Amino acid sequence: KAGVTQTPRYLIKTRGQQVTLSCSPISGHRSVSWYQQTPGQGLQFLFEYFSETQRNKGNFPGRFSGRQFSNSRSEMNVSTLELGDSALYLCASSQGLAVPEQFFGPGTRLTVL
Amino acid sequence: AQKVTQAQTEISVVEKEDVTLDCVYETRDTTYYLFWYKQPPSGELVFLIRRNSFDEQNEISGRYSWNFQKSTSSFNFTITASQVVDSAVYFCALSLDSGNTPLVFGKGTRLSVIA
Numbered sequence: 001k002a003g004v005t006q007t008p009r010y011l012i013k014t015r016g017q018q019v020t021l022s023c024s025p026i027s028g029h030r031s032v033s034w035y036q037q038t039p040g041q042g043l044q045f046l047f048e049y050f051s052e053t054q055r056n057k058g059n060f061p062g063r064f065s066g067r068q069f070s071n072s073r074s075e076m077n078v079s080t081l082e083l084g085d086s087a088l089y090l091c092a093s094s095q096g097l098a099v100p101e102q103f104f105g106p107g108t109r110l111t112v113l
Numbered sequence: 114a115q116k117v118t119q120a121q122t123e124i125s126v127v128e129k130e131d132v133t134l135d136c137v138y139e140t141r142d143t144t145y146y147l148f149w150y151k152q153p154p155s156g157e158l159v160f161l162i163r164r165n166s167f168d169e170q171n172e173i174s175g176r177y178s179w180n181f182q183k184s185t186s187s188f189n190f191t192i193t194a195s196q197v198v199d200s201a202v203y204f205c206a207l208s209l210d211s212g213n214t215p216l217v218f219g220k221g222t223r224l225s226v227i228a
Binding site: 033035042043045048056058088090092100101102103104105106107109 | 146148150155156157158160206208210214215216217218219220221
């Protein structure tokens with residue numbers, strides 16, 4: 001099976017812009033989670049989608065949003081970018097309910113100038 | 114709230130040495146899952162192992178072994194005869210058994226294996 005894929009792998013934006021990141025889960029996986037990784041805060045949970053519904057949300061401002069499509073692919077959007085949004089954004093997929101293993105993609109490295 | 118502590122920020126060992134990475138967790142729930150992930154320089158988190166709170170049996174997989182002790186809330190990871198390819202950041206994580214709850218990660222331990 002192909003693993004989790006994320007596009008783009010690298011992104012450079014300027015403050016105030018918005019960005020959309022994409023994640024395609026492992027085939028058959030219905031749950032997609034997003035995490036932000038920074039040197040200072042480590043790995044922090046953003047949100048999780050299952051069957052197109054957001055099931056969990058982390059403690060991030062409303063500028064961070066996401067969605068999931070009927071084919072389980074997911075996108076996350078960050079509006080009005082700030083310098084502190086520079087991070088590695090990791091997407092993880094799992095089969096769904098009662099299957100706790102999450103498998104991660106290679107991440108999108110976002111740099112905000 | 115759940116918390117995972119990896120007290121060792123960085124460890125450096127010489128190839129073929131054994132090394133243990135410590136992980137201590139906090140949760141008030143009785144049912145939970147513990148994980149170890151490896152993050153090589155490429156950035157992708159690689160799943161290594163999952164343990165649920167009812168299974169304290171230690172596990173060995175090749176050069177890797179895990180020691181889960183509920184009495185001390187620890188889930189330590191040992192690499193035997195370390196190799197340069199083991200160099201990476203290792204994360205311990207916890208999630209609750211209530212559907213697919215978010216992973217709570219420790220800060221990670223950077224392991225450098227020197228040839």
